[in-house]
Amino acid sequence: MTLRRTLIDGAAAFGLGLTDEQADACMVYLVELEKWYRKFNLTAIRDEREIIIKHFIDSFSYLRGFNPGPGMALLDMGSGAGFPALPIKIAAPALLVIMVESVRKKGTFLRHIIRTLRLEGVEVLDARTGELLPEHQARYNVVTARAFADMGTALKEGSLFLKPGGLMILSRGPAETVSDDTVAEQGMLVKARHEIILPGSGDPRALWVFQKKD
Template identity: 40%
Template sequence: MIYLKQLKEWNKTTNLTSIVKDEEVVIKHFIDSIAAIKAENFIDGSLIFDIGSGAGFPGIPIKILRPDLRLVLVEPSKKKSSFLRYIIGLLKLRDVDIFEGSLEQFADSFINHEQANYIVARGIKFEFIIDLSRAILTSNGRILLFLSTSIDRSRIDSRTIVENEYSFDLPIGYGTRVVTSLSLSS
């Protein structure tokens, strides 16, 4: 697996992930990421924004399985963005762009950009994602959050609707994960 090999190689000099054992990387990054395919029925040709993409999770594994989807990886770290450019080229992925900057900078520079059908995020506080998603998500778009437990509904406002929660166990006892699909009302 080219992606795994390059992730390990780059991780020696660039802090892409604290997870380093092959088994753990495959389970906690790759398998966790592709759960989105089971959690959400992505519309063909949809545009996905992967917020805080890091080493490309969950966006790149989703793109590998669904090459028809268009992807924008939003990543503030220059080193991680360099890895993303490298791996996208190596894997010959098409219709993938990288925005090197924070979500706030991305939202601020958004004037001429097409709105996303989906926003995916792992490891970022969901309240932060929800607030900034209103301007960059289509009116019928979805936010997919990768969490370790079900979302605490008392922490979301009345304009945020939990559409679906897909719960699954990671292999070999690595825990339970939940992919939560949210929509935003006006």
């Protein structure tokens, strides 16, 4: 199976019908990631098929947690090489996406990808999440975080950026959990927990969807 077909079939498993243009964008992204990762240590994964599955398709799984619509804004904490934020943006181009990445060389790569793919409505902030307050407080419909601390810490930081009713989406291993008290302390509730098997690898995931109380 070609890399492109692996990508398209993996996206389809989460209900996404990628257009040719969207699939092309992901493949260009893959090529650029391979060019840059040696210099900037962007990913520990080197196999192309594994990158497609564990980065791109895994990122698409976040769309099980919300329905992107016009006027919605997403904040991604600790964006690294752009996952899950940029694949989400490619799949849902109307979504406003803000990526927060404190490592400047990674921010440089993210801006390069944005320019290369000619993406609009996406921005990179060279900062730590705490440095965005109070300007960005309660401004976002969705907050995502992938390789960002434990769930309790992610909730504590991410909840500050959500509008009332907004969603925080975290993809974790099936054994990881968070206490009800921790969730409640951040003014959140558990809206859903989706058990996912990552297409192409068989790896289990738990997609947690938390909602900010009104």
